[in-house]
Amino acid sequence: MGKTLYEKIWDRHVVAQQPEQPDILYIDLHLVHEVTSPQAFDGLRQAGRNVRRPDRTLATMDHSIPTLNRDQPFEDEVAQKQVEALRKNCEDFGIKLFDLFHKQQGIVHIIAPELGLTQPGQTIVCGDSHTATHGAFGTLAFGIGTSEVEHVLATQTLKQSKSKTMAIEFQGQLPTGASAKDLILALIGRYGHDFATGYTIEYRGEAIRKLSMEERMTVCNMSIEIGARAGMIAPDDTTFAYLSDKPYAPEGDQWEQAQAEWENLFSDVDAVFDKVVEFDCSKVEPQVTWGTNPGMVVSVNGQVPPLEDLSLEQRKIAESALAYMGLEPGVRIQDIEVDTVFIGSCTNGRIEDLREAAAIVNGYSVKDGIRALVVPGSQAVKAQAESENLDRIFIDAGFEWREAGCSMCLGMNPDIAKPGDRVASTSNRNFEGRQGRQSRSHLVSPAMAAAAAITGRFTDVRGWPLRTGEGVTR
Numbered sequence: 332m333g334k335t336l337y338e339k340i341w342d343r344h345v346v347a348q349q350p351e352q353p354d355i356l357y358i359d360l361h362l363v364h365e366v367t368s369p370q371a372f373d374g375l376r377q378a379g380r381n382v383r384r385p386d387r388t389l390a391t392m393d394h395s396i397p398t399l400n401r402d403q404p405f406e407d408e409v410a411q412k413q414v415e416a417l418r419k420n421c422e423d424f425g426i427k428l429f430d431l432f433h434k435q436q437g438i439v440h441i442i443a444p445e446l447g448l449t450q451p452g453q454t455i456v457c458g459d460s461h462t463a464t465h466g467a468f469g470t471l472a473f474g475i476g477t478s479e480v481e482h483v484l485a486t487q488t489l490k491q492s493k494s495k496t497m498a499i500e501f502q503g504q505l506p507t508g509a510s511a512k513d514l515i516l517a518l519i520g521r522y523g524h525d526f527a528t529g530y531t532i533e534y535r536g537e538a539i540r541k542l543s544m545e546e547r548m549t550v551c552n553m554s555i556e557i558g559a560r561a562g563m564i565a566p567d568d569t570t571f572a573y574l575s576d577k578p579y580a581p582e583g584d585q586w587e588q589a590q591a592e593w594e595n596l597f598s599d600v601d602a603v604f605d606k607v608v609e610f611d612c613s614k615v616e617p618q619v620t621w622g623t624n625p626g627m628v629v630s631v632n633g634q635v636p637p638l639e640d641l642s643l644e645q646r647k648i649a650e651s652a653l654a655y656m657g658l659e660p661g662v663r664i665q666d667i668e669v670d671t672v673f674i675g676s677c678t679n680g681r682i683e684d685l686r687e688a689a690a691i692v693n694g695y696s697v698k699d700g701i702r703a704l705v706v707p708g709s710q711a712v713k714a715q716a717e718s719e720n721l722d723r724i725f726i727d728a729g730f731e732w733r734e735a736g737c738s739m740c741l742g743m744n745p746d747i748a749k750p751g752d753r754v755a756s757t758s759n760r761n762f763e764g765r766q767g768r769q770s771r772s773h774l775v776s777p778a779m780a781a782a783a784a785i786t787g788r789f790t791d792v793r794g795w796p797l798r799t800g801e802g803v804t805r
């Protein structure tokens with residue numbers, strides 16, 4: 332019987348196997364950030380151990396850091412302590428750190444791919460649930476807890492039991508005007524926010540093959556929002572082209588050899604998945620979430636679901652979500668007004684996302700009274716955007732242009748939405764309190780967030796009158 336991509340990568344990384352026990356997997360790359368690592372390093376110190384492979388460990392600061400005035404002490408003492416601890420830990424244990432002012436600093440899931448550290452066939456872990464982002468490269472990448480972070484630091488291995496496998500076959504083509512974010516939100520909306528619990532997903536099909544690496548990362552990023560352990564896409568020419576000029580990608584003969592190996596990373600035709608799901612993407616429209624999990628989502632031309640269509644149990648959940656969101660059943664999505672717009676995060680903080688948003692914003696102004704932030708996912712994305720003058724487009728329109736970090740994706744740094752604020756956000760979680768206590772999050776694509784900043788409400792970006800080149804000071 333053939334093997335799935337997941338099984339191929341798994342089998343190549345098993346270093347020890349015993350009946351009835353989890354396997355021990357070798358980890359190729361361990362990514363570290365300031366929030367989930369301090370206790371792990373403390374544990375190492377207490378045990379008198381070293382980091383086994385500092386050269387396969389990389390740290391960055393992203394979650395708790397401010398995106399403004401970074402040369403000043405942080406207002407938040409906990410955040411200050413976290414970054415100081417990471418600095419000391421990286422120094423003591425010999426780990427490369429992209430510190431606050433480093434030109435490669437950024438969100439952990441943005442920097443490893445853009446540096447070419449994320450490569451097909453690897454195992455990648457990080458104390459962070461959105462690690463599946465790296466699966467876009469045909470990589471087995473997943474989040475781990477802090478005690479596992481300590482284990483990987485000490486041994487470069489991890490105890491793991493195999494998950495079940497699910498193939499999601501996207502059928503048809505993604506229509507013009509619908510983005511990768513809309514695709515994944517529509518999928519979650521169709522099947523629910525926990526339908527892949529216990530599975531590793533392989534995303535397949537024509538629509539996936541046509542996506543750029545940035546778009547594939549957006550899809551894989553949200554795997555955890557369907558409950559999946561990991562999500563992956565078999566590498567192809569798009570993957571190889573993306574990697575070919577990246578600083579840490581292999582070169583010359585080593586590249587040839589690596590690519591030859593990567594070309595075998597696909598699920599064999601006779602491989603068997605535990606579950607196969609088919610999803611027709613030919614009718615996907617721009618999506619907007621209305622509730623408090625990413626599965627509570629409809630088309631921008633839709634409405635908040637009328638409750639009578641729901642089962643009793645679903646109705647209770649929807650009622651509580653709507654009470655939190657300050658919305659009534661049946662309200663048209665395009666009638667919902669926002670007061671805050673956040674463009675950024677590891678879901679949509681890459682250069683293509685900023686280009687997509689800037690194309691909408693170009694020549695327009697942010698509606699009066701709206702607070703709008705663009706936060707590049709990394710300093711490299713920021714520099715690239717600035718070289719293309721995208722920053723000017725945003726700033727001229729009235730957006731704030733910030734330093735790289737997680738920012739308003741989660742209320743763990745100064746970029747917090749206030750109680751009652753309604754945010755159009757390109758991030759991946761709309762849980763209660765996610766962007767600040769009592770704040771209300773609506774997940775959308777970068778283009779949809781940009782349009783909402785200008786009109787003040789959710790607006791269908793298909794048919795948006797682009798003003799490229801007009802009214803822009805450069």
Ligand SMILES: CC(C)[C@H](C(=O)O)[C@@H](O)C(=O)O
Binds near residue numbers: 367394458461
């Ligand atoms: C802070 C961190 C542990 C957390 C995660 O694991 O995902 C964060 O990145 C998030 O997106 O909620």
Ligand code: SF4
Binds near residue numbers: 678736759
């Ligand atoms: S950008 Fe958001 S989802 Fe991504 S790692 Fe940071 S907090 Fe988590």
